[in-house]
Amino acid sequence: MSVRSLPTVTPRPRTVRVRRARWFVAGCQAATLVGLLFLGVLLADVVRDGAPMLRPHLVTHFPSRFPAQSGYASALVGTVLVISLMAFLAFPLGVAAAVYLSEYARPGRLATLLHVNIATLAGIPSVVYGLLGLGLFVELGRMGKSVLAGACTLALLVLPLTILTAREAIAAVPRSVRDAAYALGATRWQVVRYQVLPYAAPGILTGLILALSRAVGETAPLIMLGALQYVPFLPRSPLDYFTVLPIQIFNYVSQPQPAFHAVAAAGIILLLAVLLLLNATAIWLRTRWQVRW
Amino acid sequence: MKTTTAAGAESKNKAPAVRLRRRQRDGRLIAAVLAASAYVSVAVTLGIVGVLAYEAVQFFRLPLDAAGAGRLAGRADLQRFAEARPDLLGRPLALVREFFTETTWSPLFASKRFGVLPLVAGTMVTSAIALAVAVPLGLLAAIFLSEFATRRLRDRLKPSLEVLAGVPTVVYGYFALTFVTPWLQDHVFGQALAGQNALAAGLVMGVMILPLVASLSEDVMRAVPADLRHAAYALGATPLEVTLRTVLPAALPGIGAACMLGLARALGETMIVALAAGQSPAWTVNPLEPMMTLTAFVVQVSLGDTPYGSVEYRTLFATGALLLVMTLAINATSIAVIQRVRQRYA
Numbered sequence: 001m002s003v004r005s006l007p008t009v010t011p012r013p014r015t016v017r018v019r020r021a022r023w024f025v026a027g028c029q030a031a032t033l034v035g036l037l038f039l040g041v042l043l044a045d046v047v048r049d050g051a052p053m054l055r056p057h058l059v060t061h062f063p064s065r066f067p068a069q070s071g072y073a074s075a076l077v078g079t080v081l082v083i084s085l086m087a088f089l090a091f092p093l094g095v096a097a098a099v100y101l102s103e104y105a106r107p108g109r110l111a112t113l114l115h116v117n118i119a120t121l122a123g124i125p126s127v128v129y130g131l132l133g134l135g136l137f138v139e140l141g142r143m144g145k146s147v148l149a150g151a152c153t154l155a156l157l158v159l160p161l162t163i164l165t166a167r168e169a170i171a172a173v174p175r176s177v178r179d180a181a182y183a184l185g186a187t188r189w190q191v192v193r194y195q196v197l198p199y200a201a202p203g204i205l206t207g208l209i210l211a212l213s214r215a216v217g218e219t220a221p222l223i224m225l226g227a228l229q230y231v232p233f234l235p236r237s238p239l240d241y242f243t244v245l246p247i248q249i250f251n252y253v254s255q256p257q258p259a260f261h262a263v264a265a266a267g268i269i270l271l272l273a274v275l276l277l278l279n280a281t282a283i284w285l286r287t288r289w290q291v292r293w
Numbered sequence: 294m295k296t297t298t299a300a301g302a303e304s305k306n307k308a309p310a311v312r313l314r315r316r317q318r319d320g321r322l323i324a325a326v327l328a329a330s331a332y333v334s335v336a337v338t339l340g341i342v343g344v345l346a347y348e349a350v351q352f353f354r355l356p357l358d359a360a361g362a363g364r365l366a367g368r369a370d371l372q373r374f375a376e377a378r379p380d381l382l383g384r385p386l387a388l389v390r391e392f393f394t395e396t397t398w399s400p401l402f403a404s405k406r407f408g409v410l411p412l413v414a415g416t417m418v419t420s421a422i423a424l425a426v427a428v429p430l431g432l433l434a435a436i437f438l439s440e441f442a443t444r445r446l447r448d449r450l451k452p453s454l455e456v457l458a459g460v461p462t463v464v465y466g467y468f469a470l471t472f473v474t475p476w477l478q479d480h481v482f483g484q485a486l487a488g489q490n491a492l493a494a495g496l497v498m499g500v501m502i503l504p505l506v507a508s509l510s511e512d513v514m515r516a517v518p519a520d521l522r523h524a525a526y527a528l529g530a531t532p533l534e535v536t537l538r539t540v541l542p543a544a545l546p547g548i549g550a551a552c553m554l555g556l557a558r559a560l561g562e563t564m565i566v567a568l569a570a571g572q573s574p575a576w577t578v579n580p581l582e583p584m585m586t587l588t589a590f591v592v593q594v595s596l597g598d599t600p601y602g603s604v605e606y607r608t609l610f611a612t613g614a615l616l617l618v619m620t621l622a623i624n625a626t627s628i629a630v631i632q633r634v635r636q637r638y639a
Binding site (some may be wrong): 218 | 316319320323324326327328330331332333334335337338340341344345347407429433434436437438440442445450451454456457459460461462464465466467468470471472501503504507513521531532533534536554557558560561562563564567568588591592595596601609610613617620621624625627639
C-alpha cells in the first residue's frame, strides 16, 4: 500500500472504506429487489381482488350494467381478431424489412437514415399512433372505427419492434454460414432463404411473440379507434365495431362502483394469463430451437 | 431453387444462360420487394408527421374557419366556438399565443380556453416523479447487475426485472388507483391526497420505466473496458470507489441517454395517468392534487364520440402534435448520445 505514503493522497482508514463499500453493494442489491417486490405486491393485490370473480360467466357474458353479470366475451373475441389480423399485416412486412436492412442494404447515408428512422419510430408514444390511425385509417381510409382500422394501427405500432428484434436474430447468424453458401454459388436470395432465415427463425419467432404480447396489452391507441365501451355482440367481419380486453378493463376500472373493480381485476388476471402463455411460448421456442455458435 | 413446381422443372430444361438471367431477374425483384418493406417505416414516419402537422394547422386555423361559419351555418361546433371566443375570430396568431402562454385549458366547456400549459405541467410533474423513482433505483440495479452480480444471477434477475416492462399499462393504472393511492392515503398523507393524484401515477410510472433505465444503463456500464476497473482495483480502491469514480464517470453520457429515454417513455405514457392522475387540467405543481397530462386529455376526448373536423377533434391533434415534438426532441438527443458512447468503446 505504497499509495498511502504519497503526499497528496490522504485516504480514510481502510476499514471505513470497506464498510462503506459493503453497505453500497447491499444497497444496490436492495434496489434491484424493489422492482421485483413491487411486482409481487401488484400480482398479489390483483389476485386478491379478482379471484372471487373468476367464474365461467366471465368469458361467456357481455358487458352489463350489473357487475355480477359483466363479462369479457366480446373483448376476448375482439382481442383475438385484432391481434391475428395485426400479426398478418405486420410480421411479413417487419421480417422483410429486417432481411433487407441486414442482408441487402449497403452501408451509407440511406441505410443510416433507415436505422435512425426505425429507432425514432420505436420511441414515439402509442397515443400518437392512435391519432395517426384515427386520421389515416378511420377518416382518410374510411375504415370507420373497425377491427381493420385497429389492426392496421397496431401493425404500424409494433413494426419497429418487429424489425429491431428480427434484425438482431439475423445478425446473430455467423458470417461463415453465408460465406459457405456463397462459395457454393448460391445467390443472395438463396443464402437468405435456405441458410440465414432457417437459422434465425427461433430468434425471429421469439421477437414476433414479444411484439404480439406488447400489442395484446396495448390500450391507448385503440381507445381512439375502438373505444366502444359497450359492445354486446361478437364482431363478425373486419369492418365491425369491436372492443379488446385492456379497453374493457379500463372501462371497468373507470366505473365509480367498487364492485366493477373486482370485475376489472378478474379481467387483469385473464389478460396476464394470456401474456404469460405467450411469453412462456417464446422462452420455450428460444431454448428448444436456439443454435449456439 | 428447390421448387418442384411446373415452372421450376421447366426452368431446369432451359439453357444455363436463360436460367442465369431469370435468376438474376428474380433476385432483383426480391431485393426490390424487401427494400420496399424497409421503406414502409419511412412512410410511417412521414404519415405520422404529416397527419399531425396537418391537423395541428387545422386547429390553429379555427379562428379563420369560425369567422366564416356565420355564412356556413351548419357547422354547429364552429358556431359554438365563434360564440364562446368572439375575441379570437379572424386572428389565428392570437390562438397560437393563447395556446403557448395561457394557463386555462377548457376546450370542452362552454367557456373555451386554449392555454395548454396546465397539460404540460401535469405531464412534467408526473414524469418528474417517475424519473425520481426510476433513475436512482434503476441506476443502483444496473450497478448491481453489471458490477457485483454473478453471471448466473444476472441472467435470472434481468429477465425478471424486464417482466415489469411487459405488464400492460392498464394494469399499472388499476394498481395505482386501487392500491397505491388508498395505501398512501391511509399511511402517509391522509385526506390531503386526492383520490386521483399525480403522485401515485408518477410513482407507479417510475416502476414501469425502471427496467428500461436499468437495462440500458447496465449495457453502457458493461461497455466500459475491464482494464479501467482492474487498474482501479490494483490501486487499492474498494468496489464503491471503483464504481463511483471509475465506471460511472466513463458511462455517464450513456446513463444520461438512458434516463432521457425513460423520460420520453414517461411523457408518452397514457393509461396510468388517465386512470390515476385525473381528468381535470390544473395549473399547479402540487402532486397531491389531480392533474391532467397531454395523453390523458387525448384519452378523455377520444372516449366521447368526436365528429371529424370538429373543435374537439382538432384540439386532440394539437395536443398530440405537441407531445410528438417533445418526445422526438428528447429521443433524438439520447439516440445521438448513445451512438457516440458506443463508438468510443467499440
